[in-house]
Amino acid sequence: MVFNVEFAISAIPKILEGLPVTLLLTVVGMVFSTALGLVVCLCRMYNVPFFGKLASVYLNFIRGVPLMVQLYFVFVALPIWIQSLVDTMGMDTYVIIPPFAVAAVALVCNYTAYMSEVIRSALMSVDAGQMEAAHSIGMTSVQAMRRVIIPQAVVVALPNVGNTFIGMVKDTSLAYMVMVMDVMGEAKTVAGSGLNFLEAYTIAALLYWALNLILERVFAVLEKRANHFNRNGMVAAK
């Protein structure tokens, strides 16, 4: 017997228990990596002294190293660093870092780099004349960014953001390597009891597939709405 269908069906509820963790990890990753990505991107675009250079080095390094390695690095380094920080502050406590925090930190560190590139390409696609026009009618740079540049950049960025988020959903599966009980973690636990790894992982794969199909649909709708006022057809790079 190659595939135990009964076991696969009976494992579904157990594996679904990991879904909230996966979703939470994804949402945390999305929010923080977008916010930090914007900061990193602005540091690079405005060549902020020191931070601009630092951002370039950070980007270069993150993009050349697999997420798996970063995850393990955070897994071993974060507790030691925080512990030594606590020690130097003179507190006599033993810090325990939950696995979820480790996975979230690694994921955000990784995706901040990718998001900053997505945001940069979107901001650069907006014509420089728009900023000058906004300045000429007396807007400050912040106002111009908020009212003129960012709304246009968001439309351009949407397809890439969608792809990045889909990648993120997939990459949250690595979190089980550091003992986070997400969909993958639950699947491994369920499988371990009866050595039905194939069945459990297949269910997990279907779950991720469904999640990504939904996410893809959501972004397709968003893109359509964002392009509502664009008379030149879809901005989305086809």
Added chain:
Amino acid sequence: MKSVNAFIDTLPKVASVIPETLLLFVCVVFTGIVLGILFAAVRLKKIRILKTILAVFISFERGTPLLIQILIVYFGLKAIFINGFGITAANQWNVAIFAYVAYGFNLGAFLAETFRGAYYSIEKGQIEAGLSIGMSSFQVFRRVILPQGARIALPGMTNLLLDDFKAISLAFSIGFVEMMGRGSALVNARHGIGSIGIYTGVAVCYWVVCFILDKCLHGIECRLNKDMRVLGSGRKVRMARR
């Protein structure tokens, strides 16, 4: 200090598995390109049932984590060989085989979409022109589509290949020994002492190889673009300076 010592001690050991990793990568790349062309051709030729099956397969490969795909291939192929055909030797097979199958199909699925996009960017008139002067459709592919398509597909392909190289770190979950697997084995052997240094060594190895790969692939891109007057081609900048 422990970390620095561990870094210096283990860096050569971690770096010593780079050849194996690269060998797997090269095999995967060739298989991926062949499969990608094949998949793209089937989808473009609109062969009825095959086309639908492939569309679902490609959607699956792109919509699920590579980590799960590796595990499914690993446990699935084993189950098929051992329980299906009764080949118990499958337990002793090198895990690189399973990794190779999983990565090959994954890369093929991703490349198929890149190739399909490149094909669509070639003007239809060119293919018709080729056929009208008596070329066979293989000749048209070889002399008209491939030279132009390769140039368009390459930037997308470069990104996919670099991602794929980094993704080889996932194969350590089924026990394939690449830099990551070596690194974590060393961490276990040293009971976690200096683990930060060891993982830094792994990261440095990956970074260096990725950097070199990036440079090589970019070189190929520039070469393919050498008689095109497009942006981003190294040759054009040089010509402009002259």
